[in-house]
Amino acid sequence: MEQLVGLLQSVLGLTPRQGWTWLFAGAFILVLNAFAVGPFAQLDPAWVAIAALAAIFGGSILLVSLGAYFVGKATSGSEKRQAVRERENEWGHVNQEALRNLEVLSPAEQAALAWIVQSGQKRFRTDFFFNLEGNLIAKRIVLGPIGHTNDVYEVIDAVWDIRDQLKERYKAIQLKDEPPWSPYGQVGRYLPR
Structure with a gap:
């Protein structure tokens, strides 16, 4: 349908x-003729037919344009919905991957995740390079750096949603006052949620 409407518009170039303009001009002449206004009262029937054709032609252009508008809106809405579905599927896959990766964390990674979960802050900031040997980020459990920063990180939603289970799982891990990834004893600063 979109191609037909586009073809009509491009062929006519209107x-x-x-x-x-065509609709109003034709309709204006027909109304003046119908009410016998001035010189339009004595119009030849051929001119009245031409005015009617002009009005019909203008109406046709408007119908095609209206059709193009609605087809464009429908197509745009469909493409937006498809993009949203694709993004949701992608994030669903990323979240599932992060949950599967929880089972293969090293003791150092478990300690780091336990510290983050115990802190109660999903999004956090640290002044030093947060790498944990790169594994929590590589395993997509922690995302970051977020945005245009180089020091803000965030725990992925699926992992954060099970933080109570993780607290229970990692309760045997002895946590210190400083994060386990701090090589210099600096404590990461946490942003309010």
């Missing part, structure tokens, strides 16, 4: 503004 815009809605031109459609309004």
Whole structure:
């Protein structure tokens, strides 16, 4: 349908503004003729037919333009919904991957995740390079750096949603006052949620 409407518009090369012009001109002449106003009262029937055709032509242009508008809106809405579905599927896959990766964490990674979960802050900031040997980020359990920063990180939603289970799982891990990834004893600063 979109191709048909586009073809009609491109072949005719007419815009809605031109459609309004043709419609109003033809309708104006027909109304003046019908009410016998001035010189339009004595119009030849051929001119009345031409005015009617002009009005019909203008109306046709407007209908095609209206069709193009609705087809464009429908197509745009469909593409947006498809993009949203694709993004949701992608994030669903990333979240599932993060949950599967929880089972293969090293003791150092478990300690780091336990510290993050115990802190109660999903999004956190640290002044030093947060790598944990790169594994929590590589395993997509922690995302970051977020945005245009180089020091803000966030725990992925699926992992954060089970933080109570993780607290229970990692309760045997002895946590210190400083994060386990701090090589210099600096404590990461946490942003309010």
